[in-house]
Amino acid sequence: MGSNRLRTLRALVACALIVLGLGACGTGSGGSGSGKSISIWEGYTGAEQKEFTHLVAAYEKANPGVKVSALYVNNDNTLQKVLTAVRGGTQPDIAYLYGSWAPNVAKIPQVVNLTKVVAKPSVNWNDFWVGERDVATVNGRVIGIPALVDNLAVVYNKTLFAQAGLKPPAASWTWAQFQADAKALTKPAIKQFGTAYVTPGSEDTVWHWEALLWEAGGQILNSSNTKAAFDSPAGLTSLNTLRTMAVTDHSMYLDPADSAYANLFNSGKIGMLVTGPWDLSAFPNVHDGVQVMPQYPGTGAGHQTISGPDNWVIFNNGAAQVSAAEKFLLWLTAPAQAKAFSLATGDLPTRQSVASAAGFTAAMNAALPGVDTFITNLGNVKQARPQIASYPQISQVLGTMIVSVLLGKSAPKAALDQAAAKVNSILAGSGS
Amino acid sequence: MSTVDLAKAAPVPASMRGVAGRRPRRWRLPFSPWHLVLVPATIILIFPFFWMIVTSIETSSEALRFPPDLTPHVLRFTNYGDALKAAPFGRFFWNSAVVAITTVISNLVFCAAAGYAFARFRFLGRGVLFVLIMITLMVPFQVTMIPQFLITKWIGVNLLAGAGIGHIGSLIVPNAATAFGVFFLRQFFRTLPIEYEEAARVDGATRLTVLLRIVLPLSAPALATLAALTFLDSWNSFLWPLIVITSPNEMTLPLGLATFQGAHSTQWTLLMAGNMMSLAPMLLVFLLAQRYFVRSVAATGLAGT
């Protein structure tokens, strides 16, 4: 019996080895070198996934012999996967990377410099929104082609506004009105809040505030990105706005895990949310309206908002692969495909010509009510966050500053000064 | 109590018979009083599953509520079908199964051998080797994943193509034996009374025979536990497959489920349906393993120990 068992064990181990050998099927990663097959890592789900697959099939049909292999990687995880792959020389031809990573991604030697490519008239580089172009360009080098654009605006619950006897926000509204509306919409007895803010201290916390800072006429860093510029009257104003709502009026729901606020709004518990177009389809249960960001009167900054574009980045796997990847990307981001993608998914148009095309905005709004405001709001994007490699560290400092004010742990002026000192030392220490 | 009640009652466990029967009975429940402890405890343990199940059978507009309402008005069992159709889940399931089953078998084989040696044999370098093995547990994956990736790539190029980057083997080979398995079985083997093994050795059995015919049968609960835990670990593994898999053909179930989680929006109903379906094999494995949770021969007493 012992030898039988031994034989069984040996057989099992042999099976395992055979399976391993059989597992040698499918390579998937691009770099066959001939340009016939390009690999692309993207994080499209749902409607985006369907439309992307559709476009890929159309491209393959129009270019017989060329295969585009897509691999789904959740966008949050793409950086880790790309960095590991780059170390091992198994990087894809194209990857979808967050714009906030651009200043650091630009340092990867395998990233292709697209400056000459996008300068070609057929590409019409200036057709992309300025926020996108700013994020795709690092130190004068274009390292990506815009894949996505968005911006922040205010989504509000029409029913709650009516119940509170408030007029819906007008396009010229101010932060004082936002604050007053939030206060009027807050009803502790039924746990209803006027607005919400996310407080994990991550970039999500920071970029919402940066929009206010810009609206108050302030800047994050000075023009040469060598010193903090947010510890200014504008910085104080913007922080005070948030503090009044969070600490004084208690009209702000604080979401520590960045997960509940959207569902809360959809459950009719929040009056107004500062969020982006991606959330519009997450509110099926409420009657919502969209309005541009409020302004601080007298600053001249108007209803400026902030945008978070993402990039398609090309990696160098040989000249043939690069040129095949460039060809595909330029086709994918051409006006015709950009328009098709936007219409099918509700994502904002990455090109200005598409946004101003006749009937486009109306068609978009018919499919996703409220998105027209987000489209026109793209015109309110005047600048981007500092495109420097140390921005992530600066963001962490800013996040701590904002959260400590929101939780009532520090006064805005002290928090600003402390954060500015830290940011200055970060900037002094880093090279770029 | 009447015989009818006794017949309905749960069988009184052996450990409570005898002595309990001699005490005067005040009041007796028709079931073991331990249920009163286990039911609330179990509710706390499986509460999140209520949420998962409810989310998996409701419409997405009802799923997008906070606080979550566990009483949906409209049920949508088609979520399960939709989830399966959204991506080639049959393939993902097969890949996960191949990886998990192979990993469990290889772990049982390799870790039992190594654990037994660490528990019973004296050999030069035993202590150092065991420490080295334990040390591999002490550095987080975020730091070791890049070197592991490079080693896997090297193996794929130089040793065994099926174990290289992008192949299923790369999910199996690095986990074919784990420090957890070795540590766990070493501890367990040390608790077995050595007399049986010594007796067999004196009778002329080889060490391998002792392991296979005496120790392993006595270790059924531990082996079943290791099998269940290894299966679970392999089935749920996400970060390593994320790093090494390069084509949808080799994706495993957790990677497949991630396709429901976008950067900005998640399809919760489909994700939960997928999660529930992914859970089923793990629970099945555990139910099977439970059959080995019986008192081993050693526990029935060794006279004079």
Place this chain on the structure above:
Amino acid sequence: MATSTAAGSRRRSGGAPGGARNRALARSESLAGWAFVTPASVIILLFGAVPIVWSLVMSFQQNNLLSPKTPFVGLQNYRQLIHDPAVLSATEHTIVYTMLFVPGTMIVGLFLAVAMNRQIRFIWFYRTAAYATMAISTISEALVFIWLFDPSYGIVNYALSLLGLPQQQFLNDPSQALGVVVVMTIWGWSGFAVVIYLAALQGVPKELTEAAAIDGAGRWATFRRITLPLLSPASLFLAVWLTINALQLFDEVFLSTQGGPLGATTVVVYYLYVQAFQNFSFGYASAIAYLLFIVILVATAIQFRVGRRFTYYRS
């Protein structure tokens, strides 16, 4: 008796009569030992130890994971580490977390395992429920607990209000957030402790416990004097394993609080993840990992030392 001869022959040293036979025995035992451990060791060390040495080398470099240039900078990363207040507070949080989590999980697991160590109706369901908590995806676990502890809408605050106790801020309160993570992870790991203790309880001979009962020992005394000592190897295993994992906590923090609020739940591995993949300071992250490695090594060594005195093996 046969057993004492076998045991005796192992204890004799090489110089006594029969030394050659003993040396042969010892050699064959050595060979057998190495033969048995080699397959597992090769795999574990190749994929475990080599990367660790590699990471040690990386900790002496300035490595941003982007460019292949990784200049050697000696102890600079370690010096930076010592002067980084965030590392100190992350270490503090990690240690506090571990000291709450490990005993908590062991106690809950032991209690449930003892409860589930009987053949009553539905026992298979209760045990599977415990195991299932390990199978649940971390994101689902995180979402449910975030909901339960929501200051405005969560059940915990609702229960507190019913009991007349003040409402807490939980994840919005830097002094409570780590506690919420402790509760969430104890819940997530108690199934593991239950499974381990259940396996170990099968090795407790019921004759011993019954004999104690007949001798008049109460249930608690039996448990303390007989069951617990016999479970001590499993307890040592659990303590070591849970500690190693607790000191490397990451997923639950990443999926819920992201180190907040105000860094209250930033544990060492989360901090090094931020350094590696947000700040692109991979050399620094490796150095932090090595600091953690030393802490884990020391903690494990202490547990084994102490455990040697308190664990009871029946051989």
